[in-house]
Amino acid sequence: xxxxxxxxxxxxxxxxxxxxxxxxxxxxxxxxxxxxxxxxxxxxxxxxxxxxxxxxxxxxxxxxxxxxxxxxxxxxxxxxxxxxxxxxxxxxxxxxxxxxxxxxxxxxxxxxxxxxxxxxxxxxxxxxxxxxxxxxxxxxxxxxxxxxxxxxxxxxxxxxxxxxxxxxxxxxxxxxxxxxxxxxxxxxxxxxxxxxxxxxxxxxxxxxxxxxxxxxxxxxxxxxxxxxxxxxxxxxxxxxxxxxxxxxxxxxxxxxxxxxxxxxxxxxxxxxxxxxxxxxxxxxxxxxxxxxxxxxxxxxxxxxxxxxxxxxxxxxxxxxxxxxxxxxxxxxxxxxxxxxxxxxxxxxxxxxxxxxxxxxx
Amino acid sequence: xxxxxxxxxxxxxxxxxxxxxxxxxxxxxxxxxxxxxxxxxxxxxxxxxxxxxxxxxxxxxxxxxxxxxxxxxxxxxxxxxxxxxxxxxxxxxxxxxxxxxxxxxxxxxxxxxxxxxxxxxxxxxxxxxxxxxxxxxxxxxxxxxxxxxxxxxxxxxxxxxxxxxxxxxxxxxxxxxxxxxxxxxxxxxxxxxxxxxxxxxxxxxxxxxxxxxxxxxxxxxxxxxxxxxxxxxxxxxxxxxxxxxxxxxxxxxxxxxxxxxxxxxxxxxxxxxxxxxxxxxxxxxxxxxxxxxxxxxxxxxxxxxxxxxxxxxxxxxxxxxxxxxxxxxxxxxxxxxxxxxxxxxxxxxxxxxxxxxxxxxxxxxxxxxxxxxxxxxxxxxxxxxxxxxxxxxxxxxxxxxxxxxxxxxxxxxxxxxxxxxxxxxxxxxxxxxxxxxxxxxxxxxxxxxxxxxxxxxxxxxxxxxxxxxxxxxxxxxxxxxxxxx
Numbered sequence: 001x002x003x004x005x006x007x008x009x010x011x012x013x014x015x016x017x018x019x020x021x022x023x024x025x026x027x028x029x030x031x032x033x034x035x036x037x038x039x040x041x042x043x044x045x046x047x048x049x050x051x052x053x054x055x056x057x058x059x060x061x062x063x064x065x066x067x068x069x070x071x072x073x074x075x076x077x078x079x080x081x082x083x084x085x086x087x088x089x090x091x092x093x094x095x096x097x098x099x100x101x102x103x104x105x106x107x108x109x110x111x112x113x114x115x116x117x118x119x120x121x122x123x124x125x126x127x128x129x130x131x132x133x134x135x136x137x138x139x140x141x142x143x144x145x146x147x148x149x150x151x152x153x154x155x156x157x158x159x160x161x162x163x164x165x166x167x168x169x170x171x172x173x174x175x176x177x178x179x180x181x182x183x184x185x186x187x188x189x190x191x192x193x194x195x196x197x198x199x200x201x202x203x204x205x206x207x208x209x210x211x212x213x214x215x216x217x218x219x220x221x222x223x224x225x226x227x228x229x230x231x232x233x234x235x236x237x238x239x240x241x242x243x244x245x246x247x248x249x250x251x252x253x254x255x256x257x258x259x260x261x262x263x264x265x266x267x268x269x270x271x272x273x274x275x276x277x278x279x280x281x282x283x284x285x286x287x288x289x290x291x292x293x294x295x296x297x298x299x300x301x302x303x304x305x306x307x308x309x310x311x312x313x314x315x316x317x318x319x320x321x322x323x324x325x326x327x328x329x330x331x332x333x334x335x336x337x338x339x340x341x342x343x344x345x346x347x348x349x350x351x352x353x354x355x356x357x358x359x360x361x
Numbered sequence: 362x363x364x365x366x367x368x369x370x371x372x373x374x375x376x377x378x379x380x381x382x383x384x385x386x387x388x389x390x391x392x393x394x395x396x397x398x399x400x401x402x403x404x405x406x407x408x409x410x411x412x413x414x415x416x417x418x419x420x421x422x423x424x425x426x427x428x429x430x431x432x433x434x435x436x437x438x439x440x441x442x443x444x445x446x447x448x449x450x451x452x453x454x455x456x457x458x459x460x461x462x463x464x465x466x467x468x469x470x471x472x473x474x475x476x477x478x479x480x481x482x483x484x485x486x487x488x489x490x491x492x493x494x495x496x497x498x499x500x501x502x503x504x505x506x507x508x509x510x511x512x513x514x515x516x517x518x519x520x521x522x523x524x525x526x527x528x529x530x531x532x533x534x535x536x537x538x539x540x541x542x543x544x545x546x547x548x549x550x551x552x553x554x555x556x557x558x559x560x561x562x563x564x565x566x567x568x569x570x571x572x573x574x575x576x577x578x579x580x581x582x583x584x585x586x587x588x589x590x591x592x593x594x595x596x597x598x599x600x601x602x603x604x605x606x607x608x609x610x611x612x613x614x615x616x617x618x619x620x621x622x623x624x625x626x627x628x629x630x631x632x633x634x635x636x637x638x639x640x641x642x643x644x645x646x647x648x649x650x651x652x653x654x655x656x657x658x659x660x661x662x663x664x665x666x667x668x669x670x671x672x673x674x675x676x677x678x679x680x681x682x683x684x685x686x687x688x689x690x691x692x693x694x695x696x697x698x699x700x701x702x703x704x705x706x707x708x709x710x711x712x713x714x715x716x717x718x719x720x721x722x723x724x725x726x727x728x729x730x731x732x733x734x735x736x737x738x739x740x741x742x743x744x745x746x747x748x749x750x751x752x753x754x755x756x757x758x759x760x761x762x763x764x765x766x767x768x769x770x771x772x773x774x775x776x777x778x779x780x781x782x783x784x785x786x787x788x789x790x791x792x793x794x795x796x797x798x799x800x801x802x803x804x805x806x807x808x809x810x811x812x813x814x815x816x817x818x819x820x821x822x823x824x825x826x827x828x829x830x831x832x833x834x835x836x837x838x839x840x841x842x843x844x845x846x
Contacts, residue, residue: 010433010435015435102428108427108428108429109427109428109429110428110429110430111425111428111429111430111431112430112431112433113430113431113432113433113434114433115433115434115435116434116436116438117435117436118436306424306425306428309421309424309425310421310425310428310430312421314414314417314418314421315412315413315414315415315417315418316412316413316414316415316418316442316445316446317414317418317438317442318414319412319413319442319445320438320441320442320443320444320445321438321441321442323441323444323445324436324438324441327441
């Protein structure tokens with residue numbers, strides 16, 4: 001098994017375009033975002049519509065597919081990305097994106113972290129930034145309508161994520177590649193052609209792409225899927241593909257076969273998508289290799305958990321980036337009044353900014 | 362960069378980000394640009410700022426501890442994050458203010474949080490600003506910042522001082538240094554030397570006589586320091602008998618009668634006194650007096666030989682232009698030490714009351730070993746007014762009465778780690794609990810936190826100067842170099 005060196009590949013255009021966008025901030029004022037990581041960043045929107053898949057399966061519950069962990073050595077790779085707002089400027093907003101790839105092989109876990117890449121997004125430059133990135137990384141020449149500035153960090157994050165997925169698809173061989181989310185093409189972020197191409201490239205290297213979603217909740221006949229899987233059956237998969245496709249297939253493109261997966265008894269179950277073009281047996285075999293090679297904690301693969309942890313921005317990183325921008329790009333910091341607090345005082349209902357009883361700075 | 366975070370009374374919290382070279386004990390000047398006034402604050406504690414999410418960061422680092430990796434960080438954000446993580450929160454105390462370029466006690470105002478400029482106040486500037494030293498300055502050491510620290514000798518004159526700290530931190534060294542500085546300025550000093558460490562102060566470490574060798578007069582009671590009954594006088598003798606040897610009141614009356622009788626006959630000699638006591642008809646009184654008398658005689662401190670007898674007046678005359686009488690109390694029984702000290706203090710009081718002496722500096726090492734409890738108040742009140750200016754040196758702070766701490770003008774505090782000891786020292790009126798508790802714990806060897814009038818109430822950490830004189834304060838070791846005596 002060859003050790004993959006991903007550190008030689010850098011998304012140079014993220015650096016370049018980020019730098020170009022930041023040139024405009026000189027002499028603007030920045031209202032730094034209060035650090036509140038309990039309220040998730042912009043990535044939250046991406047699976048919003050997938051959150052509650054409801055499907056009617058009738059009285060016949062599908063039989064669980066029992067899994068046997070396979071110890072045959074295989075490289076597992078996982079990737080995740082995140083974005084966060086750093087503050088508002090007079091013209092738009094400042095945000096940062098970051099992505100991480102984690103590899104698990106016989107040597108253990110290793111990561112390659114890309115970023116953060118900081119962007120100043122305004123109404124004036126959002127089209128240039130977004131289409132520029134899409135053009136470079138998706139290879140698409142058609143200009144896409146850009147969303148509201150507020151949604152742009154998520155879009156830029158998505159470009160980074162797709163770029164990383166592409167890198168892995170091309171660089172890896174005979175590996176399991178874990179994506180965070182699903183293999184459903186349904187938005188501008190997940191164009192059918194692009195997802196299809198990423199999966200094709202992965203398959204051509206003998207890889208199997210598995211996507212694990214923490215967000216999707218299945219309800220079958222009003223019952224949670226977790227309740228349908230008996231702990232005695234774990235590790236197992238529950239094939240929901242037909243049911244889901246029957247309900248949603250008319251307007252969503254499912255590139256993966258959809259399963260509910262429970263790897264550890266008494267733990268969570270997750271949605272698992274397996275590349276549809278990989279045979280069903282090979283797909284299930286890949287899952288068995290995954291749970292045989294990777295640590296599975298709380299029914300979730302450690303590789304993907306690490307990718308998530310390493311991508312997420314911490315509060316001190318947010319403050320550090322705010323300082324970086326103010327020091328390097330001549331932007332003035334102004335205090336940002338909390339409208340909720342001004343209006344409602346202690347009855348605002350928001351989380352007070354405190355840690356250990358101390359006021360935050 | 363430093364910024365004010367909070368002010369509460371005399372407590373100021375300062376955020377230091379990125380961290381600067383500011384340590385506990387350092388001074389910071391808070392310049393309020395709008396009012397042209399400034400606060401002088403001292404850092405008494407430091408720690409990390411409670412940065413939001415730091416716990417998450419630490420937990421995240423622990424979850425990924427065993428994961429090696431590469432960070433492609435084109436903006437080098439990590440260095441900025443590290444600055445935030447390392448941001449320091451300095452806990453400071455307001456020590457004074459500056460108004461129109463002069464030191465002021467008016468600290469009833471608060472500087473602007475947003476526009477005040479904070480900068481480290483170098484020790485040299487503080488010393489100049491606070492007027493420490495002056496014309497009568499004597500060198501005492503070096504501040505942590507490297508500035509020479511000199512104190513005005515008058516800040517010890519008329520004052521009561523305490524030198525305390527745990528064993529082997531440099532207390533006796535500082536005491537000797539103060540003694541030498543006083544002597545060199547013409548001060549008259551008396552040292553109660555429990556360990557015989559001061560007797561060679563007139564010599565260099567190479568055992569050569571120093572320039573002020575003749576100003577040091579070591580006296581060993583019972584050997585080269587003996588007194589006659591006549592010189593001691595009935596008052597001093599009775600006080601020794603009563604307070605040190607617990608003589609009952611009726612026996613004391615009988616002793617006074619004997620004394621008057623012998624004096625009238627011109628027979629104040631030890632042998633006649635013994636005979637007179639033996640002649641007392643009441644056996645109980647006779648026995649009580651005789652036992653005390655024999656105790657006194659056994660010390661060899663009293664003599665009838667005029668040639669061998671010394672008077673304190675004569676010894677003090679020898680040091681009238683400055684000098685120190687070292688009373689060597691080493692290898693003495695507790696009672697003997699108490700007898701000697703009782704005699705010395707009583708005699709000194711008499712001499713001061715008679716204006717034979719103007720004032721005297723008394724250095725009392727481990728005074729609890731020889732000063733009776735009822736004497737503490739006498740020392741800090743009556744004797745002080747008479748002109749006995751005491752410096753107590755001890756490694757057992759609880760051995761000194763609380764009233765002494767409350768009235769101490771200067772405290773020289775060496776390293777302490779024991780909570781109980783620190784609690785006692787913090788009762789001194791010239792210091793706040795936090796300063797003592799935090800700074801004293803971390804003082805290096807030979808470094809002292811000086812508090813009080815000696816530094817115009819600007820506490821400072823000072824590394825005490827070394828001495829050329831033979832200080833003899835080193836602990837004797839079993840596994841020492843064979844050349845060590």
